[in-house]
Amino acid sequence: MEKLTQQEEEAMLAVWKAGEGSVKTFLEFIEEPRPPYTTLASTIKNLEKKGYLTSRKIGNTLLYAPAVTEEAYKQKFMGTVVKDYFENSYKELVNFFVQKKKISTEELKEIINLIEGKK
CATH class of the missing domain: 1.10.10.10 (Winged helix-like DNA-binding domain superfamily/Winged helix DNA-binding domain)
Structure with a gap:
């Protein structure tokens, strides 16, 4: 792909x-x-x-x-972005957005809730 x-x-x-x-x-x-x-x-x-x-x-x-799902495309190329630009670390990706003030505290809390399985 x-x-x-x-x-x-x-x-x-x-x-x-x-x-x-x-x-x-x-x-x-x-x-x-x-x-x-x-x-x-x-x-x-x-x-x-x-x-x-x-x-x-x-x-x-x-x-x-x-012929290709949106999810399959996103998964393939988001993985490449994380690997190529963020040392294969999603933590570094999130940190980048925090430093650039592109993600709010509320959004971070929502992400944590998603990770923990809370709604």
Whole structure:
């Protein structure tokens, strides 16, 4: 599984939200400013070639569906980020966000509760 470009990730997020659909369907799941239809169609074709999507033809319309789950993609590439940038330590990852003030005390408490199995 190869890392996607930002444009490809945006398209895959739309596909994962929609489930199965056409390029027009996926366009509706992308926030403004949306790419032109032809740009998204090209991106979708590339994702199919890379093995991220499958397609089937219904009449004159191609319907695409994810071949890779969002969770599998996140797991693969978050692990790579942690390994490459945080010495393979999730503690270092959290520490980075704490130092940059990108995570609040309340959010840290929520994370601790999740780890401890509390709701």
